[in-house]
Amino acid sequence: MDIDLIRELATPNDTKIVLAVIDGLGGLPHPSRGRSELEAADTPRLDRLAAESACGLTIPVGLGITPGSGPGHLALFGYDPLKYTVGRGVLESLGIDFDLQPKDVAARGNFCTLDADGKIVDRRAGRIPTEESAALCEQLAKIELPGADLFVEPVRDHRFVLVLRAKGRKKLSAEVRETDPQKEGVAPLTAEPIERGAKSTATLINTFVREAQTLLSDRETANAITLRGFAQQPDLPNMPEVFNFRAAAVAMYPMYRGLAKLAGMTVLEAGESYLDEIESLRSHWDDFDFFFIHYKPADAAGEDGDFGAKVAALEAFDKFVPALRDLGADVLMIAGDHSTPTTMAAHSWHPVPFALSAANIRPDAAHNLDEHSCLRGSLGTFPATEVMPLAMAYAGRLAKYGA
Amino acid sequence: MDIDLIRELATPNDTKIVLAVIDGLGGLPHPSRGRSELEAADTPRLDRLAAESACGLTIPVGLGITPGSGPGHLALFGYDPLKYTVGRGVLESLGIDFDLQPKDVAARGNFCTLDADGKIVDRRAGRIPTEESAALCEQLAKIELPGADLFVEPVRDHRFVLVLRAKGRKKLSAEVRETDPQKEGVAPLTAEPIERGAKSTATLINTFVREAQTLLSDRETANAITLRGFAQQPDLPNMPEVFNFRAAAVAMYPMYRGLAKLAGMTVLEAGESYLDEIESLRSHWDDFDFFFIHYKPADAAGEDGDFGAKVAALEAFDKFVPALRDLGADVLMIAGDHSTPTTMAAHSWHPVPFALSAANIRPDAAHNLDEHSCLRGSLGTFPATEVMPLAMAYAGRLAKYGA
Numbered sequence: 001m002d003i004d005l006i007r008e009l010a011t012p013n014d015t016k017i018v019l020a021v022i023d024g025l026g027g028l029p030h031p032s033r034g035r036s037e038l039e040a041a042d043t044p045r046l047d048r049l050a051a052e053s054a055c056g057l058t059i060p061v062g063l064g065i066t067p068g069s070g071p072g073h074l075a076l077f078g079y080d081p082l083k084y085t086v087g088r089g090v091l092e093s094l095g096i097d098f099d100l101q102p103k104d105v106a107a108r109g110n111f112c113t114l115d116a117d118g119k120i121v122d123r124r125a126g127r128i129p130t131e132e133s134a135a136l137c138e139q140l141a142k143i144e145l146p147g148a149d150l151f152v153e154p155v156r157d158h159r160f161v162l163v164l165r166a167k168g169r170k171k172l173s174a175e176v177r178e179t180d181p182q183k184e185g186v187a188p189l190t191a192e193p194i195e196r197g198a199k200s201t202a203t204l205i206n207t208f209v210r211e212a213q214t215l216l217s218d219r220e221t222a223n224a225i226t227l228r229g230f231a232q233q234p235d236l237p238n239m240p241e242v243f244n245f246r247a248a249a250v251a252m253y254p255m256y257r258g259l260a261k262l263a264g265m266t267v268l269e270a271g272e273s274y275l276d277e278i279e280s281l282r283s284h285w286d287d288f289d290f291f292f293i294h295y296k297p298a299d300a301a302g303e304d305g306d307f308g309a310k311v312a313a314l315e316a317f318d319k320f321v322p323a324l325r326d327l328g329a330d331v332l333m334i335a336g337d338h339s340t341p342t343t344m345a346a347h348s349w350h351p352v353p354f355a356l357s358a359a360n361i362r363p364d365a366a367h368n369l370d371e372h373s374c375l376r377g378s379l380g381t382f383p384a385t386e387v388m389p390l391a392m393a394y395a396g397r398l399a400k401y402g403a
Numbered sequence: 404m405d406i407d408l409i410r411e412l413a414t415p416n417d418t419k420i421v422l423a424v425i426d427g428l429g430g431l432p433h434p435s436r437g438r439s440e441l442e443a444a445d446t447p448r449l450d451r452l453a454a455e456s457a458c459g460l461t462i463p464v465g466l467g468i469t470p471g472s473g474p475g476h477l478a479l480f481g482y483d484p485l486k487y488t489v490g491r492g493v494l495e496s497l498g499i500d501f502d503l504q505p506k507d508v509a510a511r512g513n514f515c516t517l518d519a520d521g522k523i524v525d526r527r528a529g530r531i532p533t534e535e536s537a538a539l540c541e542q543l544a545k546i547e548l549p550g551a552d553l554f555v556e557p558v559r560d561h562r563f564v565l566v567l568r569a570k571g572r573k574k575l576s577a578e579v580r581e582t583d584p585q586k587e588g589v590a591p592l593t594a595e596p597i598e599r600g601a602k603s604t605a606t607l608i609n610t611f612v613r614e615a616q617t618l619l620s621d622r623e624t625a626n627a628i629t630l631r632g633f634a635q636q637p638d639l640p641n642m643p644e645v646f647n648f649r650a651a652a653v654a655m656y657p658m659y660r661g662l663a664k665l666a667g668m669t670v671l672e673a674g675e676s677y678l679d680e681i682e683s684l685r686s687h688w689d690d691f692d693f694f695f696i697h698y699k700p701a702d703a704a705g706e707d708g709d710f711g712a713k714v715a716a717l718e719a720f721d722k723f724v725p726a727l728r729d730l731g732a733d734v735l736m737i738a739g740d741h742s743t744p745t746t747m748a749a750h751s752w753h754p755v756p757f758a759l760s761a762a763n764i765r766p767d768a769a770h771n772l773d774e775h776s777c778l779r780g781s782l783g784t785f786p787a788t789e790v791m792p793l794a795m796a797y798a799g800r801l802a803k804y805g806a
Contacts (some may be wrong), residue, residue, distance in 0.1 A: 081805065086805065350765060371765055375779075375781060381782075381785075
């Protein structure tokens with residue numbers, strides 16, 4: 001997608017666009033039964049939708065490139081995921097719904113265990129329970145640093161987020177090397193500035209680490225910390241401004257809400273089920289033009305390598321299709337941020353089934369929403385960054401280019 | 404392929420990748436019988452491999468662009484062939500196994516025939532026999548130039564290679580215009596520098612041409628020379644460094660060995676048959692991770708416009724497939740550097756059938772290795788530069804991109 005071109009051509013209209021993302025949608029054949037999760041799942045409503053849609057397969061980042069959740073979603077929102085990157089620290093902050101500010105520096109932290117010589121003997125401090133970790137975070141949050149506020153928020157087990165927020169005129173930089181040596185038997189590293197402007201931030205970080213270690217020094221395990229993935233919010237073009245529309249997002253998991261917020265969407269309440277999510281869209285239907293709605297269970301089952309659970313998650317989604325269609329969007333898309341084949345129990349590089357239902361589509365030979373069928377779709381195998389321009393076109397929201 | 408991205412994500416593994424290139428693989432339908440060379444050939448082993456593979460068609464350079472051997476191979480190795488070019492002089496040197504050094508300037512030479520007025524009457528000197536040409540090259544090799552060694556090596560018929568190698572601190576430049584006017588009835592041109600730094604090289608070349616003409620002046624034919632395609636080795640990123648693996652190549656024709664060497668591969672002995680080539684891979688199996696193996700006869704038959712010979716060459720390859728598979732690579736690819744349809748008796752721009760056999764592939768409707776069938780493959784029609792990222796992904800050698 002050429003952002004400047006889209007910005008130039010984007011035209012308001014009274015049409016509605018729904019981008020329904022099924023996280024980890026694509027899969028691979030079951031080793032003995034030969035059908036993929038989508039093929040094995042009984043999804044008559046999704047298949048009917050696909051039959052009435054223009055179908056294809058999206059490439060999230062590039063052929064052979066396995067995306068994380070950040071790049072997978074940014075691509076669907078129209079951003080080149082190689083140009084716009086979301087650092088680990090920012091993603092972790094989004095994942096716990098932390099209200100990250102534009103100039104904050106965030107890092108992923110680990111509690112770890114040092115021996116008497118100060119060498120790491122356990123990088124994860126025996127995966128201490130989240131409650132214990134939370135109590136330690138409360139202690140560390142009391143550390144005071146000159147010129148910066150700090151936040152220490154538990155994530156899960158031994159993991160936490162550190163956020164530094166500059167006070168007054170001070171400027172922080174994320175160009176700091178991680179303190180996690182990524183192996184045991186050595187001491188944690190000192191935070192080193194990667195660029196000149198990061199020197200004072202590195203000093204702050206080293207002060208924090210030293211004081212943290214003092215606070216934790218009486219402990220047998222979890223007596224130190226490591227930090228990595230120092231990052232600031234990426235400067236993403238604002239979706240409402242680029243596409244000239246009002247954009248809303250609904251997602252039960254904080255990370256996806258956070259990614260939507262980074263893109264400039266308004267985050268709506270998600271409730272406690274996918275039906276709640278759909279109802280949330282319905283109750284804000286008049287207030288927005290574009291809606292991103294996120295469904296997580298397919299990816300979670302894929303990551304667990306549980307074929308049956310992924311099939312069940314897809315079948316569960318299928319039952320929501322009538323409610324999604326009832327919203328009456330002019331453009332309804334079913335997309336995935338990446339494939340998560342259960343046979344691999346991980347994200348993968350395989351292109352992701354995609355269906356776009358709207359007026360003016362070219363009917364094609366893709367009659368089911370699955371990997372095989374979408375290969376026969378009229379959209380072909382195409383970059384995920386082109387999803388938004390297609391949606392805009394089908395919504396009558398893109399002016400003609402050139403005379 | 405984004406080289407920096409691949410370099411960042413490439414991760415060692417104990418997997419093996421084999422890239423088997425069938426030169427000039429793609430074709431066109433026979434004008435009366437209607438089937439392409441690949442469709443007409445009886446290749447049950449290739450077809451079985453294709454049925455078990457992810458298939459597609461590769462675009463070597465761009466739609467409509469007919470590649471030479473250089474760009475065709477560079478693309479398969481992962482290099483953008485529009486960014487990395489191999490000059491004619493370098494390609495000719497590689498083609499005769501000349502041990503070109505990084506700073507050498509190489510040119511393609513022709514013996515030609517001048518009339519009494521010094522005008523070219525035959526640009527190819529009646530295509531004098533290679534032996535006669537070789538004797539003349541020996542004479543020309545005795546010319547001495549200030550500051551540079553020179554090599555004059557026969558190629559075939561009237562063609563030879565001139566290589567200039569700087570001595571001491573002297574620097575040579577390839578930015579020199581060719582002396583071949585590309586038509587008859589005019590005198591050979593003077594070598595002109597294209598940039599300021601090429602002035603002394605142009606002077607050397609003009610001295611060489613003048614002395615050559617003096618040495619040849621008693622002859623009726625082949626009494627002069629023309630030179631074109633001045634070139635130095637391109638500065639290609641090193642495949643082992645980019646992909647973080649050990650790479651080997653085996654090819655019976657010197658040009659392909661040379662291209663592999665330019666890319667940083669270790670060249671293995673090829674023996675005298677394709678079976679020897681395969682045995683060479685087998686005997687070095689533990690020493691490398693990536694193997695490029697080259698098969699020439701299909702292209703040669705295509706260039707000759709001999710449909711039956713190309714069919715026979717493909718059928719001959721088919722019999723080697725079991726030996727190739729027996730190597731036990733984790734990723735085995737059958738690819739072509741370009742199409743060479745016998746009806747055109749030349750390289751062409753048509754996309755090239757491609758099959759990748761590995762774990763975690765999506766089975767597709769491409770059940771034969773041919774132009775029609777591969778259109779139904781799960782890889783689609785895609786740039787040849789993406790072959791290596793795909794191979795790396797399927798070999799479990801690429802880390803996830805982004806969190």
